[in-house]
Amino acid sequence: MLYKIDMKSAEPLYEQIVNQTKALVIRGILRPGDKVMSVRELATDLVINPNTVSKAYQELERLGLLEMHRGRGTFVSEDWIDQDSPRAPILEAIKKLAIDCHYANIELTEALTLFETEYKKVGENHADSTATE
Amino acid sequence: MLTVQQLSKTIDRQQVLEDIDFTVDSGEIIALVGRNGAGKTTLLRTMVGIIRPDKGDVRYGPSSIFEKAELKRDVIFVPDSADALKHYTINEAAALYESIYPSFNRSIFRETLTRYNIDNKKIRQLSKGQKAMVTLSLAFAVQAKYYLLDEPTDGLDVVAKSDVLKLMIAQVEARNCSIIVSSHQLHELERIADRIIMIEKGRVKAIMSLEEARETSVKLQVVFNDQVPVELLERKDIEIINVTGRVALFMAKERTKELDTFVDAHDPMLVEEIPMSLEDIFRVQLGGEASVF
Structure with missing residues (x-):
């Protein structure tokens, strides 16, 4: 199962699907041209309302990440660029992380190294998936 | 669209339903949530025309269910137990449905049973989970527009519960029918419901969309x-x-x-x-x- 639905999260269900789909593409688990599950498949799989999945797919189509081809299914777009990726929540997460690092006595240099390693790891996967085009 | 208008009912001098108002669009899943005795079953039975209200109306499109009997072919009530059918075999029950509902599709029904490995037996010989699947499959094979399900997940184990919910989701997605499903446990339905109608002492206490509430609050x-x-x-x-x-x-x-x-x-x-x-x-x-x- 690629998606994890968290009913306790403050994030609406359709947003969870939107964000997790984005993450799957960024991490290269879903690649351009890949077929994604139909609304019904994903809804029954996750046991959630099909209208919620539809709403998420519509949003992803609007963002240019998914393309629906009548009769064939829904696919990951070949040329999606995450343009309006919201920076605000990321800055917010960094703020929290900075506080956590302080409490855990992690020095700035160490924190930066750790971040760099993780950032590069994601970058490699992402580069791999775009290189196969 | 289904419209419930100011529905009221008194049984044995006790007001069971009081001015119930709501609408249901096609393709919607509505969770009807309330404690035991809140009036959920009475509401569902009234909506399908089994009980006559003292006041108010239930309309499917432009017509009232109390005036136009043919409407009942498009509105199916599934009670919380399969007791009425217990002496029938599954095939006999299917034949009964076929005689009542011209739109009953036997192959859809068979397909569902095969998928869940349920053989033709007397209904009382089935497990609780199987009974639930059979009664729901019978109802869904009618391909009606509206389904009123009375506590379909009550007393089922986790796997059977999830099967029942999945069957409902697939129906709504495939045919854009509407489902009103009652439960005394909101947790079971919060994932699949478009809207929640909370009912308390025969009255609607709240109607809300959880997704919307999550977005705004x-x-x-x-x-x-x-x-x-x-x-x-x-x-x-x-x-x-x-x-x-x-x-x-x-x-x-x-x-x-x-x-x-x-x-x-x-x-x-x-x-x-x-x-x-x-x-x-x-x-x-x-x-x-x-x-x-």
């Missing part, structure tokens, strides 16, 4: 540099849960820009959004009187 924990500002405590649009030292925990029914600006202006050290539980959502939506759970 917020629960915040704010740590201030100095004291928690008095102006915050005096705000009418928030509900304070508690204040400990410089930390305030509160919920807002609507997260407005103004609220964010207000918090920012009071120099907070940390603003953290806390996940809202179902109880939180109900409390903030209903205004502090969600004693239903």
